[in-house]
Amino acid sequence: MSTSWPLWEVFVRGKRGLNHVHVGSLHAPDAEMALRNARDVYTRRNEGVSIWVVPATEITASSPDEKDPFFAPAGDKVYRHPTFYAIPEDVPHL
């Protein structure tokens, strides 16, 4: 028996103006079939106007194990947020 088809991750743009969002995965022999299968599996009710398929093996992900140190640089930089700055209430448009 043959080996099974490769796994593809599917991303759908719900409507113009929105990002593509990951919706799930599927098996297909090649990219073109992956797109067609994605249309049938993930957009049967007008859920999308555009689809990306990406071979699952091509995705590099941050590891949850290094979660704390990896995202730590953003943790202590409260000055990156607008609420860090105290501005008198009577200053308009700021």
Place this chain on the structure above:
Amino acid sequence: MADDLELRFERTVRSESRIEPRDWMPDGYRKTLIRQIAQHAHSEIIGMQPEGNWISRAPSLRRKAILLAKVQDEAGHGLYLYSATETLGADREDLTVKLIEGRQKYSSIFNYPTLTFADVGVIGWLVDGAAICNQVPLCRTSYGPYARAMIRICKEESFHQRQGYELLMTMMSGTQQQRDMVQDSVNRWWWPALMMFGPPDAESTNTEQSMAWRIKRDTNDELRQKFVNMSMPQAEKLGVTFPDPELKWNEERGEYDFGQPDWDEFWQVVKGGGVCNEQRIAHRRKAHEDGAWVRDAAAAHAQKHARKEGAA
């Protein structure tokens, strides 16, 4: 170190946050999820058969188009769920083989035959209605990919249930023969639908741990009660009765009292003794084996093109 991971896992579950695929999780959690999600996926795939039985004999083009869309949805639901099991390290091919070799189960409801077209309506109304009761709480299950799949599925199940009820309303406004057909179908499906929630809590071996892990959110008996409460007013409106002499409103509890299904029958069907067990698996096996050449041809085509592109 291991304690640390376990602590983080438990904290995540307790705080109603979600466990995601690459998080550390206890082996038992992973195994329970694969078993439960695979069983659910198999149910969707096998569930195409009882209704698929009526596609070629649907009484109108409208009903045929609806039934086709519904059966296609069941296939889609199976695929969402298989996709969720793969995030846990399960292998799709392996799950298919386990199903057709009878090593993994699917919902016993699909081992009952669809004798008349009214069964299409009753399956939508009661079987999908029971499935919705089971599935809505699973939208909050602790494993992220499973919860997300359930959200998609629940949205689509709503169409399934409404088309079933509408079909039955149409038949109930027809001839006496059609009304009798609906009542007969309800009589046959009521008890199996109640069995869909699983054995009584006292006998359910998986419930306690699954509740602690928040894989499962309500007990079998709680969901069964909820389903009865929901279904009674719908039956009255439709003009049919359920075949249970003990079924009556309990003022004190504010809920319906009802009788217990025949649990011996339930276990008999689970163990393979239902009317259609063999037929369902044989059909699935045939579809898998007959489709082998298509899978091989598509893979060969893809390989050829990959080689061409590599050479160019």
